[in-house]
Amino acid sequence: MSAAAPSTDRERSRLRSKGEELAVLKQLGLAGADRAPLELTSREVGERIGASQQAADRYLVALEKRGYLTRTLVGRRPKLALTPAGVDALRAEYHIYHRIFDGPARISFQGTVASGLGEGRYYLTQPGYAQQFPSRLGYGPFPGTLNVRIEAGPRRQIGLVRHWAGIRIDGFRAGDRTFGGATCYVARLVDHPCHLIRPDRTHYEDVVEFVAPESLRETLHLTDGMDVRVEVEES
Known part of the structure; x- marks a missing residue:
């Protein structure tokens, strides 16, 4: 159209x-x-x-x-x-031209596994989010995110991701509380398929979160402080 x-x-x-x-x-x-x-x-x-x-x-x-x-x-x-x-704004314009001439964008970076506060489990199990995942990601994620702490260089790369075409998870209202939306991006963590999930509202600038059908921490035998290689691509 x-x-x-x-x-x-x-x-x-x-x-x-x-x-x-x-x-x-x-x-x-x-x-x-x-x-x-x-x-x-x-x-x-x-x-x-x-x-x-x-x-x-x-x-x-x-x-x-x-x-x-x-x-x-x-x-x-x-x-x-x-x-x-x-x-x-200039980065957003750059990304448009990059996608036109070079196709979907990809980035790779290294980070360190870190423990979170358990918020990922709480949010992923909210019915308003949980009912969207199977149709949009193709699976229901394990109830919990894997946190990866990143340095300043990768942080700038991740900043570009918000201009990418991603998979939207819509926000919703439950009772008197409003839950914000998020965007997911196809990723591989230690060459294992998963999704990077970026909440619209987040308290962290130096931590990125990943979801998968299974516990990434258990499946990949990860512990806090381990370095991991991450690849993210535009949907």
Whole structure:
């Protein structure tokens, strides 16, 4: 099914603006604004993207409001810097092109087996989640996740995963409590098939969780502190 064309001048203008705002982010990224603030006026930004000073200023204001960049004055010269959200937007764009030209993405990294707080067992056995797994993953997971602690380098790789096409597990409401959703990705842990599961809401940045039909810890004879090799691919 093809997408409908924009039906009004206002909609067409909004689509153009988004593309040009992205062009601004790309130019700032190419110039190194993800690493250090750059002295650039709106006129200079406009020259880089082929737009007027007024249009460039409008794009900069919009990007600042959306939290993608910061603007500070040093004397009479503005300094522009990409925020983590701005860098993340560029990563998402990169992933789209990567998928177009190179196919589904894959990453591999090493981590260390770690014990959790038992939350995985609690959530995986909630009926609202449990009834979704067989049709979406092809199995009902063992009631508990395997936690793998990762260092900063793999953490950046895992950060890219949220832009991938994954297998959604929907959130739900039970009584007066709301349970958030999650996304699963095909994975292999020590060459054993499983799924990486990323909750939409998580307290951990240095731990990733895996599910499988069986206990990964028991099946692979894993203990805390053991190093494991992980491969994850886009669905």
